[in-house]
Amino acid sequence: MPREVIQTDNAPLAIGTYSQAVKVGDVVYLSGQIPLEPKTMELVEGDMEAQIRQVFENLKVVAEAAGGSLAQVVKLNIYLTDLTHFPLVNATMTDYFQPPYPARAVIGVAALPREVAVEMDAIVHLGD
Incomplete structure (x- = not known):
């Protein structure tokens, strides 16, 4: 099955050897x-909520560039350098996702690129 690289100027450019999607x-x-x-x-200015929202916005525009939306996310991985932010992720997530929510993992990590506190990746299913 052929693969298609997704690229949009509405999301941050890849800062390494990878594609946006x-x-x-x-x-x-x-x-x-x-x-x-x-x-x-x-990096977005503001508190942790602003950072979480920016990550969701970035995922949203990449999903849209692929012809989908966050409503079609079937798997979401969230990486946090401080798991005390987990409740804030949950609260903010309800602004971007409606039930049924995607499968999800929240992983505590020692560090992330550019010394940020949060990173997320996702899988989108464009089918029915």
């Missing part, structure tokens, strides 16, 4: 997003 059939694999503002490639 790769589509294979009706499945889209979204690469990890951190709280970078797409236009400046700088």
Whole structure:
């Protein structure tokens, strides 16, 4: 099955050897997003909630560039350098997802790129 690389200027450019997303059939694999503002490639200003929202916004525009939406996310991985932010992720997530929620993992990590506190990746199913 051929694969298609997804690229949009509405999300941060890849800062390494990866694509923003790769589509294979009706499945889209979204690469990890951190709280970078797409236009400046700088970390979003503000508190942890602002960072979480920026990550969701980045995932959203990549999903849209692939012809989908966050409503079609079937798997979401969340990486946090401090798991005390887990309740804030849950609260913010309800602004971006409606039941039935995607499968999800929240993983505590020692560090993330550019010393951010949150990163997320996702799998989108474009089918019915």
